[in-house]
Each structure stands twice: as structure tokens, then as C-alpha cells.
Amino acid sequence: MTNPAPAHVTAVHSWQDHQVGELSGRSPCEVAATLATDPRQGLSATEAATRLAICGPNDPAPLRPRGWPVILLRQFASALIFLLLPATIVSLLLREWLNAAAIGVTVVVSAGFGFVNEYRSEQAITALRRLAARRAEVVRDGLHEDIPATDLAPGDLIVVADGDVIPADARVIEARGLLVNESILTGEPVAMPKDPAPVFGVSDGTAPSVLLAGTTVAAGSGTAIVVVTGAGTTLGDIFSASQSTGRQVTPMEARLEQLGRRLIMVFLLLCALLVGVGVAQGRDPRDVVEMAVSLAIGAVPEGLPAVATTALAVAVRRLAARHVVVRRLDAVETLGSTTVIVTDKTGTLTENRMTVRRVLLADGTVVEVGVHTDGDVPRTTIDATERGTRAAAERVLQVAALCNDAIAEYDAAEGWHAHGDPSEGAIVLAAAGLGHDGARRHAEYPRLSTEPFTTARRLMRTVHQAPDAGELIAVKGAFDQVGALTSRDIPALRAATHALGDAGYRVFTVAEGPDADAIRVIGAVVLEDPLRPDAAAAVAASQAAGIRVMLVTGDQLATATNIARQTGILTGDQLAVRGPDLDLASLDRVAVVARATHAQKEAIVAALQGRGEIVAMTGDGVNDAPALRAAHVGVAIGPNATDVAVEAAHILVADGRLGSLVHGIREGRAIARNLREAIVYLLTASFGTIMVIALAMVTSDALPLAPLQILWLNLVVHIFPALALATSREPGDGESLSRPTRALLTDGAWLEIAWRAATVTIATRVALFAGERTDASLAQIQTMVFIALTAGLVGQAFLIGVYDTRAQIARLRRAPLWVAGAISGVLTLGALYLPLLRDALALEGPRTGEWVIALGCTAGSWAAGQVVVVLAGRWSRTRRGPLGVEATRPRS
Numbered sequence: 001m002t003n004p005a006p007a008h009v010t011a012v013h014s015w016q017d018h019q020v021g022e023l024s025g026r027s028p029c030e031v032a033a034t035l036a037t038d039p040r041q042g043l044s045a046t047e048a049a050t051r052l053a054i055c056g057p058n059d060p061a062p063l064r065p066r067g068w069p070v071i072l073l074r075q076f077a078s079a080l081i082f083l084l085l086p087a088t089i090v091s092l093l094l095r096e097w098l099n100a101a102a103i104g105v106t107v108v109v110s111a112g113f114g115f116v117n118e119y120r121s122e123q124a125i126t127a128l129r130r131l132a133a134r135r136a137e138v139v140r141d142g143l144h145e146d147i148p149a150t151d152l153a154p155g156d157l158i159v160v161a162d163g164d165v166i167p168a169d170a171r172v173i174e175a176r177g178l179l180v181n182e183s184i185l186t187g188e189p190v191a192m193p194k195d196p197a198p199v200f201g202v203s204d205g206t207a208p209s210v211l212l213a214g215t216t217v218a219a220g221s222g223t224a225i226v227v228v229t230g231a232g233t234t235l236g237d238i239f240s241a242s243q244s245t246g247r248q249v250t251p252m253e254a255r256l257e258q259l260g261r262r263l264i265m266v267f268l269l270l271c272a273l274l275v276g277v278g279v280a281q282g283r284d285p286r287d288v289v290e291m292a293v294s295l296a297i298g299a300v301p302e303g304l305p306a307v308a309t310t311a312l313a314v315a316v317r318r319l320a321a322r323h324v325v326v327r328r329l330d331a332v333e334t335l336g337s338t339t340v341i342v343t344d345k346t347g348t349l350t351e352n353r354m355t356v357r358r359v360l361l362a363d364g365t366v367v368e369v370g371v372h373t374d375g376d377v378p379r380t381t382i383d384a385t386e387r388g389t390r391a392a393a394e395r396v397l398q399v400a401a402l403c404n405d406a407i408a409e410y411d412a413a414e415g416w417h418a419h420g421d422p423s424e425g426a427i428v429l430a431a432a433g434l435g436h437d438g439a440r441r442h443a444e445y446p447r448l449s450t451e452p453f454t455t456a457r458r459l460m461r462t463v464h465q466a467p468d469a470g471e472l473i474a475v476k477g478a479f480d481q482v483g484a485l486t487s488r489d490i491p492a493l494r495a496a497t498h499a500l501g502d503a504g505y506r507v508f509t510v511a512e513g514p515d516a517d518a519i520r521v522i523g524a525v526v527l528e529d530p531l532r533p534d535a536a537a538a539v540a541a542s543q544a545a546g547i548r549v550m551l552v553t554g555d556q557l558a559t560a561t562n563i564a565r566q567t568g569i570l571t572g573d574q575l576a577v578r579g580p581d582l583d584l585a586s587l588d589r590v591a592v593v594a595r596a597t598h599a600q601k602e603a604i605v606a607a608l609q610g611r612g613e614i615v616a617m618t619g620d621g622v623n624d625a626p627a628l629r630a631a632h633v634g635v636a637i638g639p640n641a642t643d644v645a646v647e648a649a650h651i652l653v654a655d656g657r658l659g660s661l662v663h664g665i666r667e668g669r670a671i672a673r674n675l676r677e678a679i680v681y682l683l684t685a686s687f688g689t690i691m692v693i694a695l696a697m698v699t700s701d702a703l704p705l706a707p708l709q710i711l712w713l714n715l716v717v718h719i720f721p722a723l724a725l726a727t728s729r730e731p732g733d734g735e736s737l738s739r740p741t742r743a744l745l746t747d748g749a750w751l752e753i754a755w756r757a758a759t760v761t762i763a764t765r766v767a768l769f770a771g772e773r774t775d776a777s778l779a780q781i782q783t784m785v786f787i788a789l790t791a792g793l794v795g796q797a798f799l800i801g802v803y804d805t806r807a808q809i810a811r812l813r814r815a816p817l818w819v820a821g822a823i824s825g826v827l828t829l830g831a832l833y834l835p836l837l838r839d840a841l842a843l844e845g846p847r848t849g850e851w852v853i854a855l856g857c858t859a860g861s862w863a864a865g866q867v868v869v870v871l872a873g874r875w876s877r878t879r880r881g882p883l884g885v886e887a888t889r890p891r892s
Helices: 007-016 028-034 045-055 068-074 079-093 097-128 234-244 251-281 285-299 304-320 330-336 387-402 422-432 438-444 479-483 491-502 535-544 557-567 584-589 598-610 622-630 643-648 658-698 707-717 719-727 747-773 778-796 805-812 815-833 835-840 848-879
Strands: 135-140 143-148 157-161 169-181 216-228 324-326 340-343 355-361 366-372 379-383 407-411 415-419 447-451 459-465 471-477 506-513 520-528 548-552 575-578 590-594 615-619 633-637 651-653
Touching: 028 169, 028 216, 045 135, 068 097, 157 169, 234 622, 251 285, 251 658, 304 324, 304 330, 304 658, 304 719, 324 658, 330 633, 330 658, 340 598, 355 387, 355 422, 355 491, 366 387, 366 422, 379 387, 379 422, 387 422, 387 438, 387 471, 387 506, 387 520, 407 422, 415 422, 422 438, 422 506, 422 520, 471 479, 479 491, 479 506, 479 520, 491 506, 491 520, 535 548, 535 557, 535 658, 548 557, 548 598, 557 575, 557 590, 584 590, 584 598, 598 615, 598 622, 615 622, 615 658, 622 633, 622 643, 633 643, 633 658, 651 658, 658 707, 658 719, 658 747, 658 778, 707 719, 707 778, 707 815, 719 815, 747 778, 747 848, 778 815, 778 848, 815 835
Parallel strands: 340 548, 340 615, 548 590, 575 590, 615 633, 633 651
Antiparallel strands: 135 143, 135 157, 157 216, 169 216, 324 651, 355 366, 355 520, 366 379, 407 415, 447 459, 459 471, 471 506, 506 520
């Protein structure tokens, strides 16, 4: 006979079936009974341990930093790395140990660059992480204890106060002016009042009687019963959703993978043809295989992985100086390919701090207010010429500051800041700027009693001792509730407060009186979360560069619409909709989505990706994490970005400015452009080498270059100009934001590669022909080809992507290219004149005549190549755009 399960096991399963929202409609006593806990004494220590053992640790969002082995192994998961393997294997089979070692060094160096930079970025982000809730105050056996938040169990009685991070989803059973900032989940910077009163018909967890894990107590205190812990919390659910979303393949990865596949196909085809031709010609099998190896090494741009990785690493360092921390190198290029930015509002477009903007007087007069807290003394300006108007506005702020629980203070580290509800803190700072600081207020008007704000009353009332020995009642709250305290009709103020509220502003109506029967409304305080100074300019720059900007936020529709209009995101006939009303089929016309859940944000990102867009998603809250991970590039915004958002993102903008993200896009596009130039250069070298060897095979000539000579050119000589092209900038470059990049190489770029490779091939063939006519030895002929190919390709670095005189002048002023050319020249001279190196490469010291022939052929190839490219560029611009730019149809 099966024994029944222990009672506490059955109870735990019943607790796990209850969500906080379901319990919000029950009274505190009913909730306690349902969860089998004492609303005063809490759980016993034994019972808490039993429940913890069943439910597991309370860890809603376990962070799993990537260890160094994972980061290291990821560097080898690259099409470019795989592209080098065939050449390495062939070299090993032929016992060409130097060839294999040289390619192996390239792979290791490339992976090492990526590992060092990603590991440093990961460490930098780890240093910025803060645990959502490290400790929790719990009542067990009637005693208050401070325990690790992970030790909480369902049914625990927790105590929360100002500044605490809520450790688990819980049901409020007692509140004393309790205000909670839920912006990490909802996006709204306004603290929400919490109350134990039952609330019916709640469709989600954000009810007045509910506390959610990860949110922060802005003011007041209270007690609550833990309902759900760990992965079952709202925070845990969002984190699980973000973890289940697979990593997106970046545009660069896709493009390089496609390029790699094409090069491999070309390599295999040419090798097969070469072997077939050699066999048909009756050549020695060893010679045929040696030529095949040379062709294989020439076909593979061995320096490309190191060049690409170094270019991205340089971009990472540049971005770090602008407070942009990159977790993955390829995220830089992905950012440059962005076509749509899906941005959050709070902390990205706005400063995530409430401030007083204006005061409305009872007669409807609008008085503009400016609050300046950049010095050690706050300063508030009131834009009013009449003394009476100014005095009335000051009185509104003074009374609002009296009816207030926030505290403003200054320290050297943080400057002026407030503790408590953000809106109340803004009012206190504004009053302090008029000389009504906290100490003075309390001295002149000592508080006698407080009636805190609740969702039912929608107002706060305080009673003070007045200077004349009487009493002063101060009231602030919603207009309808505050206005009901007086019989006086004030239609102008009513209309103004309602209009501003509908426009997304936070409005507090203010009243005062000597007693409850003589309350009079004196005005209203208007607050907003101000725009960041560079927000509108950053949006405009993005739009001018062909990037669509969408605002997707959990905030109210009116607030989101107001911000979107101010920044230029919402214009013309574009739509602003609420998340529940969004039709993804009409997403092309939507500029603003408000009240968006984490699932809706993720769906929007997926829908945009389905349309072929490259999506950058910004956010700082827990509810942003799934969309951050699903986007091509997720961007965590601000120093206070939640751990879950940082964990899901590829990039962290530490200063929280959208302008910094735009700088990142600019850097990404510059890197993409530079990488295209470097790739054109390296492929010119590869195809030029292939054509030289293939022509020699077809014409039954001797091998013009030995495998080790080709490796020396690819890995030592040509890599420095490629690095200079990939990492340096033209003088004055980097200020404008170019158009989005959708192709790695365009039709024009492929044509340029083909023509420049052909000119290099012709130059080397002429040098080879001249050497044969002078009865030069094979080593001397290979030396002339070696010089012609080296000089010809190094010179191409000064010509790649140059289509007019102005661009040519700018390229010649690119100092790193001259340094790279000098390094390549020194290395070439070393290969020719250092005995040990010359013997290893099977070269001979060239005579003067051989130098003249090789360099003469090289100069001819430069001139011929550039004249045709410039003429073709002019023709192309008259039709569609210059060669190599986005106007041409992409091929890869």
C-alpha cells in the first residue's frame, strides 16, 4: 500500500499553483491561510527549511558569466578559421612543416586577438554587475532575521523599507506609505503606491497589493508574504524567456561564411583542374602536387582572420573611450549594419529622473520653472515678471514640499539627489532651490500627522504646526480628489491638469488650509522625465543615415507619444499604439508601441527580422532581456542596467546615452567599410597569385613561386597593408554616419578585385617572360616574380576603393598605410638579402637589372589598374553610384 505524501509536500504543490495576481483579490488573512503561514509570526525555521528544500533556492535570474574556455573555443567557430584547415592538412601530408606551422600560427594569433578582447569586455561587465537582492529581512518564529535572499521560501513573511530590492514575488499584508519603483518591469519611472486592500480582476502581477522580485522600494515600508520564489517569479519567467532565445548569427558571420564557401569552391575547382592539366601534360606527380599546394595557399587569404579580428579589436577600444563596452567583437560590425533601432524610453531617450517643469496657478496661469542641480547649491528659476505670480508659484512648491516624504541631499560623489518617490524628490529639490530646504521646512512647519497616499484616496494629506501657532493642512494628489475637498469651482485648472495628464506629464494638484473646512486649491505642480540633451539629435542622425527608430516601452501611451514627438520618432501619419492593440502585419507604419510586455517586445524584434531588417534593441530593464537576446545586437543602456539585461545584451552603453549608441553605429559602419577595403586587397592578392600559378601551369612553365614564398607574402608582407586599411581612417573620416551596409562585397568590388588581380598577374608574367629571355635561373626568375608581386600588391593598398582625385589625396595622407608599406618593404629586403631567410625561401639576391624589370612591370600595373577603375567609377556613378558602394547590387 502506498503511503500518502507528507502534508507539507502537498501544501508546497498547492502554493506553487498560486500566482501573486490570483491572490491579489483575497484579504491578507485569506492569503496567509492559503499559504499556511502566520501573518505576525511568519514561518518557523524548520518549516522554512523544509519548503526551501522542496522549492529550491530563491534565485530568479541566475547570472552565468562566460568562462574563459567558452570564450576561447568560440574564437575557432569561424568560417575563416575553417577556411585555413584544408591548406594546413595538405601541407602536413606533404611534410611541409614550415607551411603548416605558419598557417597554424595565423589561426592561433587570430583566435588570441578575439579571446583577449572578449575576455576583457566580459571582465569589465562583471565589475559593473550588482545582485538584484543580496539580503532580505524575514520574520521567522516571530523574530526578525537578516538572511540571504536565496534562502527565502514560499510563505515567508518579509519586511521591506526604503531602498530595499524586493527579493521575491509577494502579497502585501501591511503598508506604511509604501511606494515601489517597478520601472525595470514596466518602464515607468513613477513609483507606484502599494496597499494591502484586495484588488479584483488583475490580469498581471502589477497590482497595488503585489510586490514583484527585482523592483525597488522608493519610500515607506511594509510587510508581505512571499508567494512565489526562484524561476516561478515574474523576474524568473522573463529571465527564462531570454535564455530560451537562441543567439542570432551576425551579418558579418553570415557574409564571411558565404564568402568562405565560395572561396573553398573556387579552390577545390582550380585544384582539380590543375591536377588534371598536370597529368595530361605528363608532368612529374611531385611537381603537380607542389603546384596544387601553391595554388591552395595562394587561394586562401590567410591574413584575413587576423585582419578582421584586429580591426574589430581596434573599434572596441575606440568605443570603450566613449563608454560603450562590447562583449563580442563581431557585435561592432553588426551594430554598423543596423537598419532599425528599437529603443526603450526611460533612461535612453529620457534622463530617468523626474523634474519640475512648470507650476499652474488656480486661475490657470502657467509659470515655467527651471531646476538646476549642477552645483553644490540648488537653484530654481521661476519665469514670472509679476511679483504676485512669482510668490504664488513659490507657495505652490512650498506646500507641495511640506506634503512630502522625500529627502533631498548633496554629496560630492552623487551631487544633489533625492531619497524616496522620484516625483516627490523632484518637488523637494525645486523647493530647496528657492531656499525652502528640509531643515527650514521642518523648523517653520513641524509635522503633526500624516495621511499617506493610497490608490483608493489618490491624495496625501499632512498637518503641520503653523508659525502663527495655528495649523496648516497641506494636500497634494489627483485633481478630482483634491478638488473635491473644496466647493470652489476652478475650471481652468481642471482643464489644464487633465490636458497635461493626457499628454503624459505627471501632475499634482496642491491645496492648503487652516482646517478641513477651509481647504482651497492653490495650483498644481507639473513634472516630467526630461529628454536627454542629445536624444533628438541622435534620432535625427540615425534617421538621416537610413536607420528607422521605433520607441517600444512599458510606459503609458500618452507619455510615450509625447516623448516620441519631441524626439522626432513619431511624425506624419505614423502610428502610436498600445501593445495589446498592436497588429504586427502593419508594423511598417508603427513608430511607437506603449504598454508593451516582454513577449510583445520580442515579437516586434522577430517581426522586423522577418522583414529582413538588422535590428538593434536597447533596454535596461528585466522585461527587455528576451528582446535584447533575440535582436541581432542587444544593447544594455546605462550604468544602472539590470543584471538580466546586461547578461542578455551584446553591448553595454555605460553612460546611457543614445548618442553613444549612434557613435557605435558610426564606428561599426567605418569598420565595415574598412574591412571591405581590406578584403578587396587580400582577395586581389589571392586571385593575383592564383592566376600567376595557373597561367604557368597552362603554358607549361616552371613554378613561378614556391609554397613557402607564397606563405611569406600572404602572412608577412601583405598583412600589414591590410591591417592599415582595416584599422586606420582617412583624415577627417568618422564624423558622418554613412548608409547601412547590406553586403560584404558588391558587384563593383568583385569587378575591382578581378581587374586589379589581372593587372598584377600581367606584371608578374612580363617579369617572368623577361627573366626567361635573359637565361636566368629558376631561383632568379622566382625572385623577380617575388619582387613584382610584392611591390605590385603593396602599392594596390594605396589605390583600393579610390575613384577620384580627392579620394586619392586623402588615401596618400593616410599615415598608417605608409608605415605598413615601409614594414612590408623592410621585410621584403630581409627575405632577399639576409642569408638564412633567403636560403629558407629559396631566393637569390637580385641584381640591378632584375630590380629595374620587376619594379617597371609593377609601375605599369599600378597605372593600368587605376586608370580603368577610375573611368569605370565615373561611368558607374552616372548610372547607379560609385563602384563598391551600397548602390550596386550585392553579391555576397
